Each structure stands twice: as structure tokens, then as C-alpha cells.
Amino acid sequence: MAASRHLHLTRISTTLFRNISVIRSNCKSVTCRNYHRTVTKSTEITYRKYGDPRQVLESNTVDVSNSVQPNEVLVKMLMAPVNPSDINMVEGTYFIRPSLPAFVGNEGVGEVVNKGSDVSALEIGDRVIPRDSGFGTWRSYAVSRVSDLMKIAKDIQPLAGATISVNPCSAYRMLKDYVTLQPGDYIIQNGANSSVGQCVIQLARQWGIKTINIVRNRTEIEDLKTYLKSIGADHVITEEFCRTPEMKPLLKSLRNAPKLALNCVGGKSSTELLRCLAPGGTMVTYGGMSKQPVIIPTGTLIFKEIRLVGYWNTQWNKNNVDNAERNNMFLDLCDLIRSNKLLPPKCQFVPISQFQKAVTTAMEGFKSEKQILVMDESLL
Amino acid sequence: MAASRHLHLTRISTTLFRNISVIRSNCKSVTCRNYHRTVTKSTEITYRKYGDPRQVLESNTVDVSNSVQPNEVLVKMLMAPVNPSDINMVEGTYFIRPSLPAFVGNEGVGEVVNKGSDVSALEIGDRVIPRDSGFGTWRSYAVSRVSDLMKIAKDIQPLAGATISVNPCSAYRMLKDYVTLQPGDYIIQNGANSSVGQCVIQLARQWGIKTINIVRNRTEIEDLKTYLKSIGADHVITEEFCRTPEMKPLLKSLRNAPKLALNCVGGKSSTELLRCLAPGGTMVTYGGMSKQPVIIPTGTLIFKEIRLVGYWNTQWNKNNVDNAERNNMFLDLCDLIRSNKLLPPKCQFVPISQFQKAVTTAMEGFKSEKQILVMDESLL
Numbered sequence: 001m002a003a004s005r006h007l008h009l010t011r012i013s014t015t016l017f018r019n020i021s022v023i024r025s026n027c028k029s030v031t032c033r034n035y036h037r038t039v040t041k042s043t044e045i046t047y048r049k050y051g052d053p054r055q056v057l058e059s060n061t062v063d064v065s066n067s068v069q070p071n072e073v074l075v076k077m078l079m080a081p082v083n084p085s086d087i088n089m090v091e092g093t094y095f096i097r098p099s100l101p102a103f104v105g106n107e108g109v110g111e112v113v114n115k116g117s118d119v120s121a122l123e124i125g126d127r128v129i130p131r132d133s134g135f136g137t138w139r140s141y142a143v144s145r146v147s148d149l150m151k152i153a154k155d156i157q158p159l160a161g162a163t164i165s166v167n168p169c170s171a172y173r174m175l176k177d178y179v180t181l182q183p184g185d186y187i188i189q190n191g192a193n194s195s196v197g198q199c200v201i202q203l204a205r206q207w208g209i210k211t212i213n214i215v216r217n218r219t220e221i222e223d224l225k226t227y228l229k230s231i232g233a234d235h236v237i238t239e240e241f242c243r244t245p246e247m248k249p250l251l252k253s254l255r256n257a258p259k260l261a262l263n264c265v266g267g268k269s270s271t272e273l274l275r276c277l278a279p280g281g282t283m284v285t286y287g288g289m290s291k292q293p294v295i296i297p298t299g300t301l302i303f304k305e306i307r308l309v310g311y312w313n314t315q316w317n318k319n320n321v322d323n324a325e326r327n328n329m330f331l332d333l334c335d336l337i338r339s340n341k342l343l344p345p346k347c348q349f350v351p352i353s354q355f356q357k358a359v360t361t362a363m364e365g366f367k368s369e370k371q372i373l374v375m376d377e378s379l380l
Numbered sequence: 381m382a383a384s385r386h387l388h389l390t391r392i393s394t395t396l397f398r399n400i401s402v403i404r405s406n407c408k409s410v411t412c413r414n415y416h417r418t419v420t421k422s423t424e425i426t427y428r429k430y431g432d433p434r435q436v437l438e439s440n441t442v443d444v445s446n447s448v449q450p451n452e453v454l455v456k457m458l459m460a461p462v463n464p465s466d467i468n469m470v471e472g473t474y475f476i477r478p479s480l481p482a483f484v485g486n487e488g489v490g491e492v493v494n495k496g497s498d499v500s501a502l503e504i505g506d507r508v509i510p511r512d513s514g515f516g517t518w519r520s521y522a523v524s525r526v527s528d529l530m531k532i533a534k535d536i537q538p539l540a541g542a543t544i545s546v547n548p549c550s551a552y553r554m555l556k557d558y559v560t561l562q563p564g565d566y567i568i569q570n571g572a573n574s575s576v577g578q579c580v581i582q583l584a585r586q587w588g589i590k591t592i593n594i595v596r597n598r599t600e601i602e603d604l605k606t607y608l609k610s611i612g613a614d615h616v617i618t619e620e621f622c623r624t625p626e627m628k629p630l631l632k633s634l635r636n637a638p639k640l641a642l643n644c645v646g647g648k649s650s651t652e653l654l655r656c657l658a659p660g661g662t663m664v665t666y667g668g669m670s671k672q673p674v675i676i677p678t679g680t681l682i683f684k685e686i687r688l689v690g691y692w693n694t695q696w697n698k699n700n701v702d703n704a705e706r707n708n709m710f711l712d713l714c715d716l717i718r719s720n721k722l723l724p725p726k727c728q729f730v731p732i733s734q735f736q737k738a739v740t741t742a743m744e745g746f747k748s749e750k751q752i753l754v755m756d757e758s759l760l
Contacts, residue, residue: 288682298646299475301665310678
């Protein structure tokens with residue numbers, strides 16, 4: 001194929017990246033005068049070795065042909081968040097280490113700008129999100145097989161679409177799949193100000209479930225409490241408060257003890273959660289922000305019959321590719337987004353050309369706003 | 381009631397002890413010439429305060445009347461083991477702290493020697509075991525409601541009957557209730573030389589399940605390996621071996637990685653077990669001999685999808701009082717005992733009069749033989 005002289009078609013070969021064909025080019029100038037194709041400039045964020053994302057990430061401007069294979073579409077990416085898993089993947093500390101070089105970005109939203117002759121499930125102008133992790137969303141354009149994409153309604157704002165796959169889905173599944181919660185039941189979570197935490201608060205409110213939300217102390221703690229309560233939190237307390245004698249009366253005042261704990265911190269914080277759980281309760285771990293392991297007193301397992309499990313969104317997606325459960329979840333979430341009952345976390349929009357700034361801010365710590373890379377600057 | 385002048389009828393009021401009426405006497409001599417009753421001397425081991433069992437346990441000789449209420453039976457106890465939970469209960473470190481004074485002994489076997497006029501489910505001469513924990517088996521005689529007892533076939537030897545309720549049942553449930561094991565599947569356990577551990581080995585062998593058994597190192601380790609293999613262990617390794625590079629090839633040589641881990645140690649040992657488990661596997665904790673908590677790296681929960689639960693035999697019994705599941709389990713276990721496929725651990729028989737010696741030996745540590753108190757010295 002003549003184009004291969006200029007455009008290097010490669011398949012990234014890890015499990016995660018296995019279904020994604022991408023057009024990459026290391027040559028900065030492409031002469032296309034011999035081909036009846038439109039060639040568009042695309043910015044792509046990639047890495048050739050694992051390490052500190054502030055150091056190892058590269059931005060390349062490549063040429064992307066508008067021509068696609070019969071079963072492929074060309075997607076113009078609109079927005080993509082900087083998620084902790086993106087950072088960990090580049091660091092090489094994530095459970096999955098993609099083959100290098102690799103694109104960055106597991107989540108995002110794009111628009112179909114061209115489609116192959118065999119594609120019937122998508123139309124030009126459709127909004128799409130990756131079906132799986134590892135898509136490489138931090139780029140202006142992506143050529144993708146239709147089976148690697150999910151269509152998302154056009155009336156879902158780009159920010160909501162770009163951030164729907166990981167955090168709202170994680171919150172949804174953790175509230176649905178481990179414990180049968182009735183309206184009036186309590187759940188407790190740490191890292192409640194995280195993106196998942198905020199989704200948990202909002203979904204729980206919709207379903208009549210009460211939430212106890214633990215956050216780290218900070219100077220503007222009262223503002224944070226006000227904000228989390230404004231999106232539906234019933235109780236917002238600090239890690240420090242959990243360790244005071246006042247925690248006991250708070251727990252006693254509840255109609256019933258929490259049946260479900262959601263842990264994204266680990267270490268002491270997770271042990272505190274276990275203490276608050278009702279006998280027979282379940283703690284779901286979905287993150288380990290403290291980098292400390294989960295520590296469980298033996299008696300908590302045996303006599304309090306606490307069950308510990310982990311939730312990994314990537315795995316859930318793999319186990320539920322395109323089934324009714326997953327499709328219904330997206331329909332539910334989109335309905336809540338449309339009616340402003342599920343808001344994205346506070347965000348900062350950063351043009352993809354300034355990705356370094358976004359990454360640096362995201363890595364600064366827990367108080368920074370969620371960084372959203374914007375590929376189409378008209379959206380800024 | 382005239383007898384109350386001499387015999388003090390009390391109901392021990394904790395949850396565990398709630399259904400057991402016991403005849404206790406603080407007076408050492410009882411004059412019964414006015415009553416048409418046989419009075420038998422009974423040795424009872426009790427405690428008035430929590431503490432080191434070597435210090436706080438008392439032996440009392442009391443008089444027990446042969447006369448029982450219409451719905452009661454008089455049970456002559458034959459044998460009762462010294463279990464770790466008995467020790468912990470006396471220490472006050474167990475999850476349940478009975479009201480004091482209290483009898484000792486959660487497990488044992490006895491023979492019905494008299495029955496009330498309304499009793500039809502039991503006959504004189506029947507062998508019985510307590511239906512629940514907290515019976516107080518370390519005594520020569522007990523008056524009990526029929527509903528607090530289970531009949532056990534007379535052809536089950538007293539030692540097997542005295543030790544069937546806790547350890548074989550725990551092993552049975554842990555192998556049955558958490559993971560669906562097929563013949564050829566592997567399980568891994570620490571504390572494999574414990575009473576439960578030995579039952580696990582034997583039941584697994586019967587069901588075609590392969591076992592990897594971790595024990596603490598000791599001078600006579602080869603003897604122990606030989607013994608555990610003789611009862612059906614597939615692999616016997618030390619805690620130290622688990623931490624060597626040789627552990628990896630051993631795990632790789634298995635047809636499939638263990639789906640189930642049984643933990644009675646905690647601390648580092650439980651973290652080792654987690655490392656050996658197959659993705660999606662379950663670790664059941666039923667003890668914490670190291671007195672260290674269970675420590676789980678966050679990634680083990682999230683990415684390896686390991687599930688942690690606890691097993692408490694007392695609670696299982698409460699949830700399954702006299703149901704088909706429990707009755708079938710006892711039938712299964714008795715069949716295995718009859719055909720010598722489920723042997724009790726190596727035991728040392730000690731007359732109840734020397735209970736202090738038995739307790740001291742039991743507390744000396746993991747190398748001692750199981751101590752069995754014998755109430756009927758003709759069985760020695």
C-alpha cells in the first residue's frame with residue numbers, strides 16, 4: 001500500500017490496546033500530492049519509556065489521512081480528562097503496562113468525521129467514547145474500528161461525555177453490585193471529594209441512599225463541606241474527626257449502620273471505614289491513594305463478618321462488553337446528566353498543546369481541579 | 381421449689397449461653413435425705429473472672445440431682461477438647477464474653493443418663509453433642525434442654541464425637557461455601573497442622589481437591605511433612621520456603637493456581653497466601669494465631685480481584701440451626717469418620733481432675749498434641 005511509505009500503520013499489542021489500529025507517523029512533513037486524500041495535522045501525546053509523566057511524555061504533530069479502512073472510522077477527539085490511572089500507566093506503576101511507545105489517555109469523547117464503506121452503526125457527526133481502556137484519547141484524531149467505540153447521545157455535553165466512562169460508571173457499579181441497598185440505607189466512603197466520590201454522592205442521593213463522606217482536612221474545609229452537601233452529601237467529616245470520640249455518637253445517630261464502605265485511600269483510613277461498617281457489611285476498594293495497604297484486624301473478618309472486595313472498572317468493562325447491563329447503565333447515567341442530577345467534578349480546561357501544565361497540576365495533589373485536555377479549541 | 385434451698389438453678393444470660401439451664405451449687409455438701417432423688421458428684425470447671433486460664437480456672441465438685449424437668453435431660457459428659465476458642469473465651473479476648481461466673485468448654489460429647497417426661501427425641505443411652513457454642517462441656521454432668529443438644533450415632537467413637545462440631549465442620553464449610561471447587565483444583569492454607577488444617581487436608585483428599593499446606597518450621601519438620609502427607613496433603617512447605625524464589629516454580633508446576641486460601645495465621649503469612657492465589661480467588665480467614673492483622677496490597681484487591689471473607693463456626697451454626705444443610709454435613713462427616721477417612725488430630729487424654737495440666741500444655745504452643753479432657757475415666 002503506497003501510503004505506508006509515509007504513514008506508519010501500527011497495532012499496539014497489549015491486551016488493552018489490542019483492538020485499536022492507530023495511524024502514527026514519525027516524519028514531520030508528508031507529501032500527499034500523489035493521493036486523493038485530505039491530510040489533517042494531529043497532536044498526539046505519547047511516551048517511549050515509563051517514568052514521571054512530566055518528563056517522559058512527548059507531543060508529536062503528525063499527519064492523519066482522512067481515508068479509512070472499510071470497517072473503521074476517523075474520530076476527531078474533543079476532550080479527554082487527566083485521570084489518576086493515566087498518570088499511573090505512564091509511570092509504569094499501573095497493573096497494566098502497555099507496550100511502548102504508547103498513546104496516553106483512557107477516557108474521552110470524540111466526533112466521527114469520516115467512516116469506512118462497511119460502517120453502518122455510526123454516522124458522520126456521531127459522538128463516540130472508547131468502549132475500553134487504553135484507547136489513547138490524548139490526541140486530536142484517532143482511526144478506530146467501530147467495535148472499539150460506543151455512541152453517546154449528542155445532547156450530552158462534551159465534558160460529561162469525556163468523563164462518563166470511568167468515574168460515574170465506577171460509582172454506579174459499586175453502589176449496585178455488592179450490597180442490596182434500600183432507600184434510607186447508609187454507605188460510607190473515604191476520598192469523598194474524588195471524582196468517583198462525587199459521583200457516589202450524587203447517585204446515592206438519586207436512589208435515596210444516605211452517604212457519610214470522609215475527606216482530608218484542609219484550610220477551606222467548610223467550603224468543601226458546603227459543596228459536597230450541595231450535590232447531595234448527608235454527612236461530610238474529616239479523617240481526623242473519624243478518630244475522635246465524637247465519631248461514635250454520629251454513627252449511633254444513624255437509622256442503621258453503613259452496609260457498604262467504598263475505599264480509595266487504604267492504610268489507616270480503610271481501617272477506620274471497617275470500624276464504621278455494620279456487621280456483615282462489605283468494603284469495596286477501588287483505589288489506594290495513600291499507597292498504604294489495607295489492614296484488617298482478624299476479628300473484623302471473622303466476628304464482624306466483613307467482606308472485602310476490589311472494583312476495577314477496566315475489568316468490569318471487559319466482562320460486560322456491550323451487554324444490557326452496561327447499556328442500561330449508560331442510559332441511566334445520560335438521563336441523570338441531562339437533568340443536571342449528575343454533574344461532572346469541578347474542572348479546569350487546558351488546550352492539548354499545554355498538556356504538560358495539566359499533568360503537572362493533576363500530579364500536584366488532591367486539591368487541584370480535574371484537568372481536562374481540550375483538543376478542539378473552539379470548545380474552550 | 382424445695383430443691384432450690386440446696387441446688388441453685390441459674391440461667392447464664394449471654395446470647396451464647398441463653399438456652400442452657402444448668403444446675404450449679406456453691407455448697408460443697410448437700411443433704412438430700414428428704415428427696416427421692418439420686419445425687420451424683422460432678423466436677424465442673426468454671427471461672428469467675430477473665431484472665432490467664434492457668435490462674436482463673438476453678439474446679440468445683442458439686443452435687444447433681446438425677447431429677448430433671450419434663451423437657452430436660454441429664455447428660456453424663458464423656459470427653460471435651462481444649463480448643464483455642466475455649467482459652468480465648470476465658471482470657472476475655474474472644475469476641476463473645478460470657479457473663480461470669482461461667483462454665484468452660486464449647487465442644488464435647490456426652491451420654492443421656494436421664495430424661496424428663498416430655499422428652500421423646502432422646503433416649504437414655506443416646507450420645508449427644510451441644511448444638512451451639514457455650515454449653516460448658518468441661519464438667520461431668522449437665523442438665524440440658526433437648527433443643528440444645530444434637531444426637532450423634534453411638535458407633536462414632538467418643539473422641540471423634542467430642543471433636544466433630546468445631547474443626548471438621550469449619551473445614552467442611554470453608555471448602556464448600558466460598559468457591560466452587562472441582563476435582564483437581566488447588567487450595568492453599570497456612571497453619572496446616574492445626575486441627576482445622578488437618579480436617580481440610582482429609583476432606584479435600586476425599587473430594588479430589590489438591591492441597592498446598594504451609595506450616596511453621598521446626599526441628600521435626602520432616603516427620604510433620606510425612607504425617608500430613610499420610611493423611612492426604614499434596615504439598616507441605618514451610619513459611620520460610622514460601623518466601624524463597626523456589627516458591628514460584630512450585631506454583632507454576634500446578635495445573636492451576638489455588639482458587640481458595642484458608643488463613644488462620646494473619647500478618648505476613650496471610651499476605652503470602654494472597655500472593656499464591658489465582659486472580660479472582662477467595663481468602664477465608666478463620667483464625668489469627670500470629671495476633672497480626674491481615675495486610676492486603678490494594679492492587680491485590682483491585683487488579684487481582686481477590687475477595688476476603690471470614691468464617692466463624694459459631695455464627696454459621698446460629699444461621700443454620702437444625703436445617704438440612706447442617707444435618708447433611710454431620711451425616712457426611714460421620715460417614716467419613718466411620719470409614720477412617722477423617723481422623724481426629726493426634727491427642728493427649730487428660731482426666732478432668734488434671735485440667736490444669738491440659739490447659740498449660742495447650743497454651744504452650746503449636747507443637748503440643750490436642751488436649752482432650754476425659755470425664756469418664758473408664759475411657760482412659
